[in-house]
Amino acid sequence: MELLAVEAARRGMAVLAAEEVSAAEGPAYWYGGPAAGARLAGQLGWALLEPSDDWLAELPQEFTGREVRAATVLDAWTLRRPMFVKPPRDKSFTADVYADGSRLPAGLDPATPVLLSEVVTFAAEYRLFLLDGQIATGSRYAVFGRLDPHPLDRHEPITAEIAEFVDRLVAAAGPALPSAVVVDVGQLLDTYRPGHRWAVVEANMAWFSHAYAADPTRVLDVVMRAAGPRDRVKPADLPFVRH
Incomplete structure (x- = not known):
């Protein structure tokens, strides 16, 4: 800055x-x-x-090299395997690899958009x-x-x-x-x-x-x-x- x-x-x-x-x-x-x-x-x-929030998720895998999908915090809570989870635009929570959906920060709005990405x-x-x-x-x-x-x-x-x-x-x-x-x-x-x-x-x-x-x-x-x-x-x- x-x-x-x-x-x-x-x-x-x-x-x-x-x-x-x-x-x-x-x-x-x-x-x-x-x-x-x-x-x-x-x-x-x-x-x-x-x-747009889903730009990365809409890219062909030729450019992402991994599975990426647009979802919500509610969807992320159902995860049962490690996944990289991030807010698409703001920094409302830390983008990181979460072992499962229960590890996401508490207090998130279930409707908050997220990107779910295969761990690479x-x-x-x-x-x-x-x-x-x-x-x-x-x-x-x-x-x-x-x-x-x-x-x-x-x-x-x-x-x-x-x-x-x-x-x-x-x-x-x-x-x-x-x-x-x-x-x-x-x-x-x-x-x-x-x-x-x-x-x-x-x-x-x-x-x-x-x-x-x-x-x-x-x-x-x-x-x-x-x-x-x-x-x-x-x-x-x-x-x-x-x-």
């Missing part, structure tokens, strides 16, 4: 915390949590672009900020589940592999995403196949995604499209406006 604030200030933009905002002069943009973003959206006139191992995971279907910038963020940020280097062979995978993904499922979005991808280990293969981890709102080691200049470009003035939203992005 600090790096994006520095870049915004360099562009001559005023940077304010949510609790400091009463009114904005000129166009306003948001980078922060969904609750405050939704509360201020009407007041400050921005539109928040969000991928990602050797490395990368956060990609996409703008109009192209990678604007990106960063490795984890190795075998442990935080390990590293910027994407266009000269590294792995960057070309990621770009080729994203090109295929966008060609197949790009219209089902907003024009400014974050997609996390990873190297999926497979006991029965040598090497690794690429798979989608998840899609996220650009305005609520950690940049890790990505270029903050390009991250801000994506964030400003994903959470900017409502009257500037492209027609194709209107279905992805939640507030």
Whole structure:
């Protein structure tokens, strides 16, 4: 957040915390949590672009590398085997592998949407900020589940592999995403196949995604499209406006 604030200030933009905002002069943009973003959206006139809750579940297994389905907390409570369970958009509970449905946090609304995913191992995971279907910038963020940020280097062979995978993904499922979005991808280990293969981890709102080691200049470009003035939203992005 600090790096994006520095870049915004360099562009001559005023940077304010949510609790400091009463009114904005000129166009306003948001980078922060969904609750405050939704509360201020009407007041400050921005539109928040969000991928649909079931986007990952609707992808062909060619891109997910595992079984993923959209469900509710009520469905998750019936699980009798380990499953990776996460809220599709917000952070209402911790995304994790749960041994069974009884291990989910107490007090959840049974109607809360969740994604249920087969348990797999990602050797490395990368956060990609996409703008109009192209990678604007990106960063490795984890190795075998442990935080390990590293910027994407266009000269590294792995960057070309990621770009080729994203090109295929966008060609197949790009219209089902907003024009400014974050997609996390990873190297999926497979006991029965040598090497690794690429798979989608998840899609996220650009305005609520950690940049890790990505270029903050390009991250801000994506964030400003994903959470900017409502009257500037492209027609194709209107279905992805939640507030």
